[in-house]
Amino acid sequence: MSLPDAEQLLAKLADDIRPLLGKNTALVGIHSGGAWLAERLQSLLGGNIPLGTLDISFYRDDFNRIGLHPQTKPSHIPFEVEGSHIILVDDVLYTGRTIRGAMNELFDYGRPDKITLAVLVDRGGREMPVEAQIIGTRLAIKPGENLELVRDAAGAFHLKLNEAA
Amino acid sequence: MNNPQLDKNGKLKHLLSIEGLPRAILTQILDTAESFTGVSEREVKKVPLLRGKTVCNIFFENSTRTRTTFELAAKRLSADVVSLNVGTSSQSKGETILDTVDNLIAMHADMFVVRHSQSGAAHFIARHVGPDIHVINAGDGRHSHPTQGLLDVFTIRRYKPDMHNLRVAIVGDVLHSRVARSEIHALTTLGVPEVRVIAPKTLLPVNVEKLGVQVYHDMAEGLKDVDVIMMLRLQNERMSGALLPSAQEYFKCYGLTQEKLALARPDAIVMHPGPMNRGVEIDSSVADGNQSVILPQVTYGIAVRMAVMTLLAGNSEAA
Numbered sequence: 001m002s003l004p005d006a007e008q009l010l011a012k013l014a015d016d017i018r019p020l021l022g023k024n025t026a027l028v029g030i031h032s033g034g035a036w037l038a039e040r041l042q043s044l045l046g047g048n049i050p051l052g053t054l055d056i057s058f059y060r061d062d063f064n065r066i067g068l069h070p071q072t073k074p075s076h077i078p079f080e081v082e083g084s085h086i087i088l089v090d091d092v093l094y095t096g097r098t099i100r101g102a103m104n105e106l107f108d109y110g111r112p113d114k115i116t117l118a119v120l121v122d123r124g125g126r127e128m129p130v131e132a133q134i135i136g137t138r139l140a141i142k143p144g145e146n147l148e149l150v151r152d153a154a155g156a157f158h159l160k161l162n163e164a165a
Numbered sequence: 166m167n168n169p170q171l172d173k174n175g176k177l178k179h180l181l182s183i184e185g186l187p188r189a190i191l192t193q194i195l196d197t198a199e200s201f202t203g204v205s206e207r208e209v210k211k212v213p214l215l216r217g218k219t220v221c222n223i224f225f226e227n228s229t230r231t232r233t234t235f236e237l238a239a240k241r242l243s244a245d246v247v248s249l250n251v252g253t254s255s256q257s258k259g260e261t262i263l264d265t266v267d268n269l270i271a272m273h274a275d276m277f278v279v280r281h282s283q284s285g286a287a288h289f290i291a292r293h294v295g296p297d298i299h300v301i302n303a304g305d306g307r308h309s310h311p312t313q314g315l316l317d318v319f320t321i322r323r324y325k326p327d328m329h330n331l332r333v334a335i336v337g338d339v340l341h342s343r344v345a346r347s348e349i350h351a352l353t354t355l356g357v358p359e360v361r362v363i364a365p366k367t368l369l370p371v372n373v374e375k376l377g378v379q380v381y382h383d384m385a386e387g388l389k390d391v392d393v394i395m396m397l398r399l400q401n402e403r404m405s406g407a408l409l410p411s412a413q414e415y416f417k418c419y420g421l422t423q424e425k426l427a428l429a430r431p432d433a434i435v436m437h438p439g440p441m442n443r444g445v446e447i448d449s450s451v452a453d454g455n456q457s458v459i460l461p462q463v464t465y466g467i468a469v470r471m472a473v474m475t476l477l478a479g480n481s482e483a484a
Contacts, residue, residue, distance in 0.1 A: 055200060058212040058475075067176075067479025068214075070193070072200040081208075108209035 006149060006157035009120050009136030010037060014044040016134045017087055017118060024113065025085045026050040030102050031073050033091030033149035036157070037120060041089060050079035059101035075105065082110035087134075091149035093119040096130030121159065123147055169291055176480040179291040179300040180473050182309035183350040191354055195319050197472035198465070204241060205467060214475050215244035218275040222248040223265065224303070225281040230439055231303050231313075234463070235278045238470035247274075266290055270298065276474065277301070284308035299477040301470075307343050313438055314347025316469040318355060320462045321393055324434050328352075334361040334387055334429075335378075337397035337419060337446050338368045340408075344438050345397055346376070353377045363387035364419065367408040384419060388428040396421055396437040399446050412445045422448045426456065434458045 027049055029038025035053040042051045057072040088102060099117060106112060118134035123141040141147050146162045168185050172178040177190055204212055220239040224232055232248055239246045251265060266277065276299045279287040284306035291300040304310040325331055333352055339345045339362050352360050353376075362373060363381045374380055381387030388394065399415060409415050421435065435447075435457045443449045452459060 057200070058204070058214055063214055063479060064481075067481075068197065068475055072197055074200045074203045076203070104213070108207055108211065110208055 001161070003139075003159040003161060004137050006120065006159050010040060010157060011044070013037070013089075013118055013120065013134060013136050014041055017041065018045060020085075020087070020116060021045065021049065022085060024083060025087060026052060026079050027087050027089060028052040028054055028077065028102075028106070029089045030098060031055040033120075034089045036149070036151055037091060038089040040157075041087075041118075050084075052077040052079065054102050054105055056098060056101035056105055059105045061097055061101065077106075077109050080110065081106060081112050084110075084112050085114045085116070086112045087116050087118055089118050091120050092147050093117070093122045093130070093132050093135075094125050094147075096126045096128030099130045100128050120149065121147060169288060172480065177476055178480060179287075179302075180311050180477065181287050181291060181300070181302045183311045183314050183347045183354070184309070186311075186350075186354070188354050188356075191315075191318075191351065194315055194469070194472050194476060195322060197476060198315075198319055198468040201241075201468035201471040201475075202465065204471070205464070211241050211243055213243050215239065215242035215478055218244045218478060219273060220244045220246050220276045220278065220474065221269045221274045222246065222278045222303070223251055223269070223280070224249065225251045225262070225279075225286065226304070227252065228280055228304065230463070231280065234466045235301075235303060235312075235470055238467050238474060239276075239278075241467070242471055242474055244276075244474070262286065262290065263293055266293060270294065274298070276477065278303050280304045282306055297481050299481075301473060301477070304343055307341055308346070310343040310347050312466070312470055312473060313344045314351045315473070316462060316466040317344070317348050317395060317436060317438070318351040319465050319469050320436060320458055321352075321434075322355075323461075323465070324458060325392055329356050329358065331357050331393060332359045332361070332391040333357055333393040333395065334363055334381075334391040335395045335397065336363045336384070336387070336421065338400050339364050339373065339397065340368045340370050341400040342397045348395060349376045349378055361387050361391065365409070384425050385428060388425055391429045392433055394421065394426070394429055394433055394435050396435065396441075396447050398438065398440065399442055401442070412442075416445055416448075420444070420446055420448060421451050423450055423454070426451055426454075432456075436462055439463070 027038045027042055029035035042049050054075045055073040057069040117132040119132045120136040122135045122138045148160050150158050150160050170179050170181050222232055222235050236246050278301045279290055280303040286305045287300055287302035302311055335345050360378045361381055362378045437459045
């Protein structure tokens with residue numbers, strides 16, 4: 001199948017987020033694709049929105065089955081979560097489990113007023129009652145396939161579809 | 166090679182010593198600890214990784230700091246923690262180590278943190294327990310204290326990230342120190358090119374050079390141009406026989422003072438595993454000075470122990 005242009009989807013996300021910006025708004029990207037997107041969104045939206053990143057390895061619900069993800073990165077939330085409006089950014093929304101973990105982690109920093117979920121692609125296949133408010137596009141991807149965001153040497157984003165191993 | 170610390174897939178099952186740990190696992194522990202340092206700075210200093218697990222600290226030998234940091238590490242991972250000072254309980258009534266352990270297993274313990282004055286005690290317990298139970302050595306005799314060695318290299322890496330370009334000096338009672346051995350193994354495994362030990366001949370093990378270190382007996386020579394100074398505690402309670410003339414004499418020759426510190430590189434860091442004997446191995450003005458990272462070592466100790474517990478628990482047979 002032909003995949004949409006990730007850069008165009010990102011521009012659409014920025015346009016949809018812009019009306020939501022208030023004085024307590026902050027962007028939080030989920031490692032690694034969501035963190036890349038949040039960083040780019042910050043500059044597209046004017047550069048002075050607080051920006052954080054989450055690595056949800058410590059909050060995954062499959063730790064007891066598969067152990068710790070081999071590479072964890074520190075989470076970095078350099079703003080007051082209490083009372084903030086967080087735009088949570090991820091590349092692909094699938095089962096909803098990652099988002100559940102991310103929300104649990106955010107609450108360990110404080111109680112946000114509001115969390116809005118923005119994703120580049122909603123691929124369906126939800127296993128949790130989680131929905132995004134801002135969506136670049138919806139694609140029907142088969143369960144065995146893996147859709148991921150890649151960043152090329154020039155920093156441009158592309159979507160990539162891999163057959164399951 | 167039969168390495169009791171690793172399971173059949175080469176994953177870490179017990180942490181017994183730094184000897185025999187592949188570099189990849191060492192690096193994974195340090196990288197994971199990096200992620201945990203942030204957790205301790207948050208409003209809620211807990212993550213749910215070990216929820217429902219029971220961690221037993223069995224201390225056959227007292228150590229308040231080590232026990233406290235292990236307890237906090239387990240609690241910050243949401244585990245339930247039991248700490249036993251066995252020296253003051255069953256063992257004094259005649260119970261064997263394995264009976265103590267079996268009783269705790271009957272209470273569904275998932276992980277043991279073991280401190281013992283006999284070398285090999287943690288290995289002994291690790292051989293005894295079933296496949297889903299993990300053992301961490303929190304210090305056994307003169308042999309090993311792997312989490313202390315790990316937190317020391319973690320501290321060094323935080324302050325001096327370029328490990329391939331470092332001179333590290335370990336000063337003091339290497340003979341009685343289980344920390345020194347763990348440190349030397351960790352540093353050489355991670356590629357530190359020059360590790361020195363500085364001590365009087367009576368406080369060095371025979372053939373210490375075989376561990377891959379350079380030996381000095383004089384502080385002025387040994388400290389020259391080093392980036393890291395790791396002081397060791399003078400192990401008074403382990404000292405048998407007359408290895409030293411007196412504590413005063415020792416301080417004169419091997420105590421770290423501002424004058425001796427000035428021989429190292431100007432940005433050198435000073436470390437000590439604690440508890441310190443001020444005025445014996447280290448002068449107060451150095452211990453409290455701006456090159457000292459002794460308290461950050463304690464802070465990082467929690468993150469490193471959280472990382473070790475997480476990696477062990479994540480490598481269970483069922484996982």
